[in-house]
Each structure stands twice: as structure tokens, then as C-alpha cells.
Amino acid sequence: MRVPRVLLAGAAGLTLMLTACTTDAPTDAVEGADLTPDQEWFDEAEFETQLAQREITPEGPEDQPWLQAIEPEWIDTSEFAHESPEDATLCFSNASVSNPWRVTGSITMEQQVEALRDQGRIGEFRVSDAADNDNQQISDIQAFVDSGECDVIIISPSTTATLTPAVETACESGVPVVVFDRGVNTDCMVTFIHPIGGYAFGADAAEFLVEELEPGSTVLALRILPGVDVLEHRWAAAQRIFADSELDVLGYEFTEGDGAKIKDLVSQHLQRGEVDGIWMDAGDGAVAALEAFEDAGQPYPVISGEDELSFMRKWREEDLTAIAPVYSNFQWRTPILAASMILAGEEVPSEWVLPQEPVRANELDEYLERNEAMPSLHYAKFGGEDLPGYPEAWTER
């Protein structure tokens, strides 16, 4: 019996030690969270570029933001021109449709495919879904390459670094490759389509809080997961902006986007003091965070959410001081359009930076009106109003 006791004592000691280590944390946190962006995730030059891009007027038709591009560098694609685009096969390797943002986007994409197919600008459309599994997606891309039947390969990578070799393999096959949303560490693809980016998103949100809150106000940051680059960039930008402000950042919590967890965490923070502002790296669950204030009988915070409709409706109902940063959902149309342009041998931007503008209070009513029929967990800037399946395809998903 003696040995096990020793082991147990060891385990207990270790646990205590671990807990003890963490007692240092409150002092840190009370004085404010660490606001030095993680080097791994903070690229000063890219941060500056994205902030500047917010101010640049994009080229292209004003009423079709999915065709606009910020400072495009047009490249020739005549080598990929297809004799009969109506027979061309588009192959799309999707990371997943595991969250409402991606669901909304993939519906828009399908509708765009329908529209172009009816016009005879593209042919068959094949999709494989990797369910957020990097290895699966590598296999999916490989299968497209090996099949030899794809005329354009479109990839929405599940993570940046890990998909790089697979995208390179796809490029080497000679088939034009279109990458969108998250990027990869290579520029072998014909075009890389994305909205301005995570830094701009995080900065829009953080700047709004800095502007609206009195110096010394407290801010709680709610994040979904660690280690996802688009999300890490949002937080890195916010850290940078909060560091230069007078706001007191209480800390950040990972919520996995789970409403129950968000509500519980916010409630606990409210038990111990006021929270004046909420910064979120994605709008999922913003309503749950607000309900925690309601149930605790406290005034609503200044909040940054996303252009997700349940949040925007709550915003109008309760007349909140809020902003909805946008990670342009309409970007899901662009890869299909780019593919059809490539098949036609037209020029496309080598890096296609789409506009990304937050929804502010003055535009709230307009966007809510436009999306009146849409369900909650739909994204206001989905940009599919002119597609043939509108609105049934999105309302009856």
C-alpha cells in the first residue's frame, strides 16, 4: 500500500503545484491580460497592409462586391482556356460545412454554380467534403488530381500550413488551382481569393470598443479555439489595438462557440465585477453572451459580434451599442466565377482581395430588411440576392 500512496501523494502534489502555479494568474489578469500579440501570429507588415486595405476603394462593379478586387494584379490565364467550358468539370475540395458561416457560403456557391451552368460557362461540379480533417482533405485533393477529370480544382483549405504540400501537388498536375478563404504557404495557384483578412476583422471590432468605451472600462474577449490562423489573426490585431488604448482587458476565454459555455463564462465574470465591453472573434453565440447580462440584471455591454442574423436582430431589438465585423461570406461566389473566367482564358487577379466592411449601426436596418426572410444563423453579407435560387435555397436549407 505504501508505494501507491507515494504515487498518489505525487499526483496530488503535482495537481496542487499546477493549481498553485495558476494562482499567479489572477494578479496578471486583474491588471489586464497579456496584450503582446503572439509572434507566431503577428505579422506587422501584413497587419499594416490589411488596415490600409480597408480604406482603398476596390476595382470592379460596385453592386457586386464578390467581383471587386483591392489593388489587383491581373494575370493572363489563356493557357488554361477551355474549348467548351460547358463540358468542363469543376472540382471543389471543401474543408467542411461544419459551421453556419460555411453552410451559408456553400449554399451561395451551389447557387452560383447553377447560374453559370445555365449560362453554359461551366459544366459538372464535384464536391468532396473533408469534415475538418486535414488528412482527409489531402486525400481528397490527391483523388481529384489522380482522377485526371478535373479542369479546375477549387480548394478551401482546412488549415494553412498542413495543406500546403497537397496544394502544391495539385498545381504540379497542370490543372489551374483556385484557393479561397484560408490560404496556404505557396503561391503556385492561379488565384488566391480572400476578403481583406483576420487582422482587419479583429481591428474593426477592437477599434469600435476603444471608441465607444470610456477609458478604464473593462473588456472581456471571447474566442472560439486556439490555433486557427484566421481566428488567431483577429485576436492578435485586437491585442495590438487594446494595448495602445486605456481599456482594461480582463482576459480571454475559449468557448468552442458553444452557447452554454459562453453564457456560463460571461455570468461568472459578471459575478465578480462589471464587464463594459465584449470582444468576440466570431459572432457565434453573441446572443448567449448578451443573455448572461440580461439574466444577471446588468446593462448590456458594448459588443462586437458578426453579421450573423440572430445577433443583428438582437442588436435592433435591444438597441445595443454594437458593431458587426464581417468576414465577407460572399467570397464563396468568387471562386466559381474565377473558375469560369479561367476556363474562358480571361485575366484574373493573382491575389484576389475582396472588400470586407463591417455592418455599423447606420446600416443595420437596411441589412435586416434585406434579410428579413432569412433564418437565424444566416449571414447578412452573403451576397446571393441576385442568384436564381433566391430566397428559397437559403430559407429552406
Added chain:
Amino acid sequence: MTPPSTPAPTRALRSLRSRLGTTGLVYLALAVLLAVSAALVAARGENLLTTANTVDLLTRSSLLGFLAIGQTLVILCRSLDLSVGYVAALSTVVAATTMAGDPSRVVLGVAVTLGVAGLIGLANGLVVTGLRVNPFIATLGMGLIIKGYLDTNFQGPAGEIPAAFQAFGYTRISVLPVSTLVMLGMAVAAVLFLRRTRTGYHIYAVGGDAEVARLSGIRSGVPTVTAHVLCSVTAGVAGLLLAARFGTGSATVYSGGYELEAIAAVVLGGTYLLGGRGGVAGTVAGVLILATLDTVFNVLAVDPFVKEVLRGVIVIAAVAVYARGGNSGARTRFPSGGAAPPSPGPRPGSRAAPDPGSEPSPQPLGGRR
């Protein structure tokens, strides 16, 4: 559980099973699945066994294969390992940071990775046998510990795999990916280990009945700890394969749900979840069954959510069929067919310690699972 009557199909299954053995039955299931899938795909005017699809199928099986081979060993001695996904994730990071893009450090990287994985397995094994923590909790807890470590220290990709080692993930000989060859090699090694070594016998014995094993002079701790170490090492190899394919270490691969998939593959392969019966050969077939399903779903462009539903139904149905075929009167503790059943213990003392309850006794009610 009422003693079920014996309908004709069950009888037919049973006689088939007695002729083929459990492993044979699993391979038969695989063959049937391949035939049905090929027919389905052909009905759409396509070919299932093109080079592209075959490579796809085999590549899918290598990763799951590594994880499932190790899991088989652990399950054979009545344990379980829910930490393999986390060990694989940790291994990608360890491999990539150790190799750091330098081809001369490949061997070092592999050694360090497998060493770290082995140590985790050792810890799992000792907690299960020494501290007597239920393996479900012990390995779930270990997984959480690793998750915390990874989340805290590696927020995003880490390290770099040199091109020389990336070949492990991408090279293939005709349609056979190198990783699949390695996986099959490990499967053969595991089969030999189970059949030819003393510890291998002991794994079956401990899983069959720990007490009998103990009474026959087997220290039940040793086989269990060995199995856990080997299981973590195979998870480490899976991590190496992932790292080779990614070209970098990725801490977040633990969210892939690999542990439950591996357990499903093991059970599909005919290994008894409570230990003592089954083997690696069946597991390989189980892995191929799951990989075939994935490939066919992909070729047929099945909706990703319908895929999950079909997977669930097929796994339950397949295991139910095995259980149907296998509920003949005497449920011996050891594989009834195919694999040569190792004697409960190689020592002569094994039969000299009679224990009326644990003799491979008839179980009229077939209740234990």
C-alpha cells in the same frame, strides 16, 4: 437476455464462421463490400478500381491502420486507449520540431517521436495496472493532459518536415503507397508478436481472463503495459505519417475523432471488445472496410452528413452480424477459427490452477459483454 432462437440465417452464418473463422468472415465481408461497391459505382458508369481510387483507398487505410493495430493489442488485453488521437497530434509536433527541416535529423526525429509516444504508453499502462484506474478514464485523462499541453504550447503549425521524410506520406510503388506497405509490415510484425512471443501469448491470456492468467504465473501487468506502449508507439507512427503528409507539425489534428474510429475498426475486424479474442489480421480487414466505405462515398459524392449516418448504420449492422454468427453455445475465450489459439499460458501451471468459474465454460445466457 433471453436465449434467442436460432433462425436459419444465423445457422448459415455460424456454419460459415466455423469454416472460415472470424477473420475469414471479416475478409468475406470486405470482399462482399468491394463487390457491391464496384457494382454501385459501375451502375453510375464509373470504375471503382481505377488507380486514383485504389491509391485513395489504400492511403486512407494506412493512417487508420496504424492506430487500429495498436488499439487491437490494447483491446486484446481488455484495456482501451482513448488517447491515440492526442498522441498522434503530439507526435506530429515532436517530429516536425525535432527534424526542423534538416534531412540529417530525420532518424533522430523518428526516434524521439517514437520514444515520447512510448513513454506516454508506459504512463498509460502503469496508471491502468499500477494505480488500477479504469483504462477508459486513464487514457481519456491522458488525452486531456496532452491536449492541454498542445493547446498551451503549440497554437498552430510547428516545425518543418524535410522533403526526404515527406516521401513517407506521398511516395508510392505503382498503386501501393509506401505508408500502406509500412502499415502492412507492422501488421505482420504484430501478428508474429502475438503468435510467436511469450508476451504475445500473455496478452491473449490476460485479456481472456486476468485471474486465470495470474494464477498461471503470468504477471498481468507486463502484457498490459507492453500493449499500451506498443499502442502509443503505433499512434506515434500515425503521427509521423500525418506530419509527413502535412510537411509540418499540427497540434489540432486531435480533433479528428481518430480514437473512436480506430476502436470501430478493431471491433469491425472481429476482435472481442472485452479482450482475449481476435487479432490484427481481422483489424486490417476492418480498416479496409472503413476505408472502402469512405472511398465509395467519395466517388458517389454522398452528402457528408449522410456519410456519417451510413457509417453508423454499417458499423452497428456489421458487428451485429458477427455477434449473430458467433453466439454458438460455447463462447471460448480465444479465437475459434483462423488464428491459432495460443494456449492460455505457455507454462504447465496453467491448467493446474482450477477455477470453476473461469474455465471456458458454457454460458447458456450469453450475457457477458
Added chain:
Amino acid sequence: MTPTPTQDTRGSGALAALAALGRGGTATVALLLALIFAGIATQNPSFFEGPPLMAFAQKAAPLVVLAIGQYLVIVSGEFDLSVGSLVGAQVVVAARLIDGREDMTLPVIGLMMLFGLAVGLVNGLVTTLLRVPSIITTLGTMLILFGAVRYWTGGAPTGALSESFRAFGRRGIEGVPVLGEIPWALLIALVLTVGAVLCMRSPFGRSLVATGDNDVAAAFSGVRVWRVRTMAFVGSSLMATVAAVLIGGYAGVTAQVGDGLEFTAITAVVLGGVVLGGGRGTVVAAVLGALTLEALFTLFTQFYLPSTFQPSVQGLIIIAAVAYAARRGDLRLPERLRRRPDHPTERSLGTSRR
């Protein structure tokens, strides 16, 4: 069993010993819970001032309910991995069917109960009659529910829950002195706990424990094992349905609702000293296990423990707690060593009489 005298004294230990073991498990987890509450108090003295405590109870209630359900299955010697998916499925289905209409609340809750009943029956019957190991059966149902619901809703939940639906998980009896508001969730969890305790004392409860302890012996003493186990699965699915009502009420609909709850529930039950493999442990201990786990999560937040680091501490604590319980003899032999087909008569002093 003669060759192992030590085992024998422990193994066939008298009824009293068994009861003491049960209490022993409860004592361990109660102590742990007290320690964690003390830890919280050092950080946040106001935690015990009524409203925060009620908020904690409201948050913890769903896990308590899930733990009761999981307890029924575990004590009968099985697992239920499908509860997380089931909770998610139920909330999403409810949101879509109710779609904000108050008059749909009760019919939909009734439908959810029927759905839960059906899932439990399938789990139970597939496990007992088709002899599929429960870990595979419920893994299968988990995949099926996960996929089917997402297929039905196109991947992301739609619709909204009504206010009256949400009241169960969000509102309570208002204006109570000191406590402020007593959440309905707390009352529901209390009622279910009392119900479960009574149920475990009934003949059904005894056959359930006997089945988990040794199903061959139980069958010899006249227990219809398949029926008892199927009932346990039905109980677990119904509890998951109640938990779905509470969770949906507490926080509304998000795409991730229910994710991973199966492991949290199993951990809670095991933390309460209930033995995986069946036959040992009490409902009260399982409930305390759930409270302890929720308290632990609260403690992490109160200590500003970095989010990323929390899983490690959680892992260490559950291993240490289970190892400690094993040392104290609550678990005695690991389940895998213990579950042997004893000759029925050997158990006459043990479970078969209970």
C-alpha cells in the same frame, strides 16, 4: 475462489461492506466537492451569496440530469456514448419545429420525449438482443444522430426556441429571499435525483445493479437481463432529452450544442466512484460527481486558469480521483479483473440476494 483467499474476503464481503463501499465512494467525491468549493470561495467569497450559487446550480443541472441517465447505463454494465449527439439533435430539432411559436412548445417537448424513448429503445435492443457491444451501438447512434440532424437542417440549425420552452432552463421562481431566484432547472434536477434514488431502491434498481455486477448470476436469480438493460438505455436517452430541454433553455441554439457531453457525463459518473463495468456506486455519488466536475470548471474560470491549460488539470484530477478511490477500496479490483463468471451460488451473500 478458494485459491485466492484475500480476494475472497474482499470479493464476497458482507452486505454491510458493500453498503459501506457505496458510502465510501460518496464520501470521496463529497470531500473533493467541498475542497473545490473552498477553492472557489477563496477567489470569490460572494459565490455563496445566493444568486451566484443559483446561477451555478442552473448551469450544472443539465450535467446532473445527464449523469443520472449515464449512471443507470453504467451501473448495469454498459456505456452510452450517444447522449451528446442526442442532446444536440434534440435542441436542433426542437428549434426547427417550434420556430419561435409559443403554442408549439408542449407538443414539441412531447415529441422530443418520444424521440428520446425511441433512441433509447434502439440502443437497448441492439445492445441486448443483437449483442452488439454498447460502446459500438452507441457510437453508431452518435454518428447517425449527428449526421441525420445535420442533413435535415443542411448543416446549421435553423428556427428558434419559444420563450416558454426556454423558461425551463433559463427562468425560475422569482423573489425568493436570500437566494433571489430558484431556477426551474435546479428543481427539475432535484426531482429527478430523488426519483432516481427511489428507483434504485425499487426491485428494478436492485436488478439493475445485480445485472451490472454479474449478469449471469442475475439471470440465474430470475432477472430478465435484456429488459433491465434496455430500460437503463431508455432512461439514459430520456434524461438526455430532459438535459436537452434545459441546455436549449439555458443558452438557446448554437451549432455546437451537445458536443462532447458524452465524455463529460461519463467522467462525472466515474468521478462519483461509480465503476465502469457495472454493479458498484450510487446515484447520489454520480450526481455529486457531476456537481464536482461543474465546480471544477467554475474553479478554473475563477482562478483565471489559462483556458488552454484547463484540460491538463482536468485530466490529472480525474485520474488522481479515480486512482484514489481505487486505493481506498471503493473500486477494489479493476473492473476488467473483476468481471468473471462466478458460479451463481458463490454470490449468495453478495449481489444475487439484493
